[in-house]
Amino acid sequence: MTPAHVGSPDGPEPILSVRHLSVHAPNRRILDDVSLDFYDREVAAIIGPSGCGKTTLVRSLNRMTEVAPGIRIEGSVRYRGEEIYDPRVNPVLVRQRIGMVFQRPVPFPLSIYENVAFGLRLQGVEEEEVDRTVRRSLEQAGLWKELDGDVERSGLTLSGGQQQRLCIARALAVKPRVLLLDEPAASLDPTATQRIEELIFDLRKEYAVIIVTHNMQQAARIANRTAFLYQGRLIEYSDTHQLFENPREKLTESYVTGRFG
Amino acid sequence: MRWGLPLALLVVLFPLFDMIYWIAVRALPTFTWATLTTDQVGLGGGLYAMIVGSFTLLGLATGFAAAVGIAAGMYTAEYAPPSIARWARVAGNLLAGIPAIVLGYFGYYALVLYTHWGYTTLAGGLTLGVFMVPFVYRTADLAFANVPSEQREAALAMGARPGQYLVRVALPIALPAILSGVFLAMAIGLGETAPLIYTAGWSSTPVAGLFQPTSFLTGAIWNFYDYPSTEGSFQALAFQAAFLLLILVIGLNVVVQVVAERYRRRTRGMMA
Numbered sequence: 001m002t003p004a005h006v007g008s009p010d011g012p013e014p015i016l017s018v019r020h021l022s023v024h025a026p027n028r029r030i031l032d033d034v035s036l037d038f039y040d041r042e043v044a045a046i047i048g049p050s051g052c053g054k055t056t057l058v059r060s061l062n063r064m065t066e067v068a069p070g071i072r073i074e075g076s077v078r079y080r081g082e083e084i085y086d087p088r089v090n091p092v093l094v095r096q097r098i099g100m101v102f103q104r105p106v107p108f109p110l111s112i113y114e115n116v117a118f119g120l121r122l123q124g125v126e127e128e129e130v131d132r133t134v135r136r137s138l139e140q141a142g143l144w145k146e147l148d149g150d151v152e153r154s155g156l157t158l159s160g161g162q163q164q165r166l167c168i169a170r171a172l173a174v175k176p177r178v179l180l181l182d183e184p185a186a187s188l189d190p191t192a193t194q195r196i197e198e199l200i201f202d203l204r205k206e207y208a209v210i211i212v213t214h215n216m217q218q219a220a221r222i223a224n225r226t227a228f229l230y231q232g233r234l235i236e237y238s239d240t241h242q243l244f245e246n247p248r249e250k251l252t253e254s255y256v257t258g259r260f261g
Numbered sequence: 262m263r264w265g266l267p268l269a270l271l272v273v274l275f276p277l278f279d280m281i282y283w284i285a286v287r288a289l290p291t292f293t294w295a296t297l298t299t300d301q302v303g304l305g306g307g308l309y310a311m312i313v314g315s316f317t318l319l320g321l322a323t324g325f326a327a328a329v330g331i332a333a334g335m336y337t338a339e340y341a342p343p344s345i346a347r348w349a350r351v352a353g354n355l356l357a358g359i360p361a362i363v364l365g366y367f368g369y370y371a372l373v374l375y376t377h378w379g380y381t382t383l384a385g386g387l388t389l390g391v392f393m394v395p396f397v398y399r400t401a402d403l404a405f406a407n408v409p410s411e412q413r414e415a416a417l418a419m420g421a422r423p424g425q426y427l428v429r430v431a432l433p434i435a436l437p438a439i440l441s442g443v444f445l446a447m448a449i450g451l452g453e454t455a456p457l458i459y460t461a462g463w464s465s466t467p468v469a470g471l472f473q474p475t476s477f478l479t480g481a482i483w484n485f486y487d488y489p490s491t492e493g494s495f496q497a498l499a500f501q502a503a504f505l506l507l508i509l510v511i512g513l514n515v516v517v518q519v520v521a522e523r524y525r526r527r528t529r530g531m532m533a
Contacts, residue, residue, distance in 0.1 A: 064418055096420040106415040109434050118429070119419045167415070174420065 013080075015040045015178060015208045016061060016098075021075035023056050023065060030056045032232040033075075040177070043200060043209045045223035045240065047216055049260065052229040054212040055103075058180045061210065062098035063091040079178075096123070099171035103183040105163035107155030107170075112138075112147065115155040115166055119174035133173050141169035142199060161192025168199065179203060181211040185218070197222050216256060220244050228252045281507065288504035291497045297505075301465040301476070305494040308502055313467040314382070314475035318457065321386025321471075322450050326393035327443050333394075334401025334439075339427060350402065357395035361455035364392050369459035380462025383471040388456040393446040400442025404435035437524035441517045448513035452506055454479035478502045 014037035023031040031053045038044050046054045059065045061077060063084060077084050084094045096119065107115050114121075116134040125133070138144040138151065143165050155166055164184055171179060181200070185193040200222050203209050213219050219226050220240060227237040228251075236243060236252045247253045254260055299307030337346045368388030378384055408431045416426035462474025463484070481502035488495040 062418065064414065067414060067417055092420045092422060095418055100418040102411060102415060102418075104411060106409075106411040108412065108415070108430050118416075118421075121429075122419065122421055122425055170419065 012039060014038055015080060016210075017076075017078040017081075018057075018061070019076040019078075021057075021060060021073070021077060023053070023060060024072040024074075026070045030232055031060070034229075034232075034234045036227055036234060036237045038178070038208055038210055039225075040208045041204055041206070042224040043204045043211060043222050045219035045226045046210065046212045046229060047214070047219050047226060047255075048229035049255070050214065053232040054214075054229055055182055057229065058100070058182055058210055058212050061178070061180055062095045062100055064095070064100060066091070096174050097176050098178040098180060099174065099176035100180040101164070101167050101171050101182065101184050103186050105160060105167050105187070107158070107163050107166055109154065109156060111152050112143075112155050112158070112166060113151040116151075116170050116173050118170060123174070133175075137169040137173040138166075140172055140199075140202075141165040142195065143169060159192070161188050161195060164188060164192070164196060165199065168196075168203075172203075176207070178208045178210065181209065183212050183214065186214070193218075216244070228255060230255070284500055284503045284507060287497070287500040291494065292501050292504065296501050300467065301498070304488075305498065306465075308478065308481065308498065308505065310465060310467045311476045311478045311481050311502060312505070314461070314464070314480075315451065315478040317382055317468050317475060318386045318389055318461060318477055319447060319451055321383065322389035322393050323443065323447055325387060325390030326397045326446055326450075329390075330394045330397025330442075330446075331401045331439060334398050334403075335405055335427060337398075337402045338405030339423070339431070350399075353395050353398050353402070357399065361392055361453055364388065365455040365457070365459045367391075368456055373460055378472060380460065380474040381472045382461060382468050382475040385457045385461025385475065385477070386471075388460045389450050389453060392453060392456045393450045396446035396449060397439075397442050400445070401435070401439050404438035404442070405431055407438070408434045437520055441520040441524065444513055444517045444520060448510050448517065451513065452479065452510050454483050458483060478506050482506075 016038040018037070019035045021031055021034045022029065034053075034057060046057060048054050056065060060073060061084075065071055065073060073085065079094070079097065083089070084098075108118060110118070113134055116137050117130050120130045120133055134151070135144060138147070143162060146162070155163065158166060164187075168179075168181075168184070184200075185196045188196065197218065200209055200211065204224075211219075211223065223240045225237065226240045226243045228235045228243065228247075228249075230251055236247060236249045238248070243252060244256050247256060296307045297312065298309050300310045301307065333349075337349050341349060365388060368384060368391070372378060372384035372387055373380060376384070405427075412430050412434065413426055416430045417423075421429070457477055457480060461477060461480070463476050463480060464474045465476065468475035479502070482499045485495040485499040485502075488499075
């Protein structure tokens, strides 16, 4: 495990760099001056009590926050040095590079194949390439074998855990560099959760994975770094082991030892 | 209470069965294949011209109502600012409540007199279409608004533009509900008389063109019912038209039920 080098000058270049990010809803502040870096081929977990702004933080990383009306965003998010909130940047392109999977699985009412092909079709990718990519993405998500290649039936016929892996395959198909996972196992049973965790562990060989979770054991199992958010503020962000074993902040310690939640 | 409630139900349902019986006994004795296939001749003949006319008018009206209603519903549910959407929904409900005869007079003024078309199939079809629009509009708006918001978010997160989301995700989900709205509007439109009597005119031969007048099934009842029964078979023709309309409207309502059931089955896995 590498030591934490949050914003340290001698570490590798971050893939995503968040600076002074604040998000305001019409009558309250959801995120308050958050700054942190995310790195390629690592899993970063974001933990914190309900309503602390975890989901808003990840949604701000691929410009999904602004889909809701009345939201105001300040600060900067750079993807490989490029400001994603620059008015000249097309949010559609941001979302293609920074993929997202939601808390509840959301397959489209299409076949399994067409679900995975969805993003490729939007980009007008050629049929042969679509075919290869769909298969590879389903293999990556561990679904191809499990389904025996039967990908023509509706994505809605799958179990919850399979649906969530289908959504991960769909996000992987457009070849993102970063994958945002918003409590991807929250609605799944322990077996399905374990499969998702194994998958995330594999994914970090190729992607930067940022996962929101309310489950501290899950963060401890899969994340290289962990960020603790409380009331919209980043309290602590460090190496996962350090954050859980030897937190710098009193608040972090109280939270990870279960004194509030 | 014990007998009151079932009795109320009986009062509700009795006229339906009585009416079916009343029409059937007057229509069926003289109802033959020729009734459907021959033109109106003098004071008798068949319903052929009226059947063709009714379906031509219904086709024009459905095309107009579906195109306008679905597009407006899509706009209301997906694009319109909330204040406009709220106002548009109220207006849509108002339009659905306008008496058909008032709309018929509006059609007469706007499409018969103002355009100098005279009584035409097109004027009738468009007026009937305006009458049917709110039924399509309301179901289309509701169908798009009922698409789970997660579907929209997931599509946008995949890099879909709003228009791509609408066509590739929202429309397939909403389509069965929209179709049931279209069929419902057709069932209501097929039985309407008032939007047509001032606009479509009348013709004893099948419709010859969009700018020619046409006869229609409900018009047969409107025009022929009070003829003294001694003169030809006009009265029988009115009952035959009524019987045929009943069958068609019931058939369309069955289609609505079937489509709605399919919709429920299709979206079941999505709301989980």
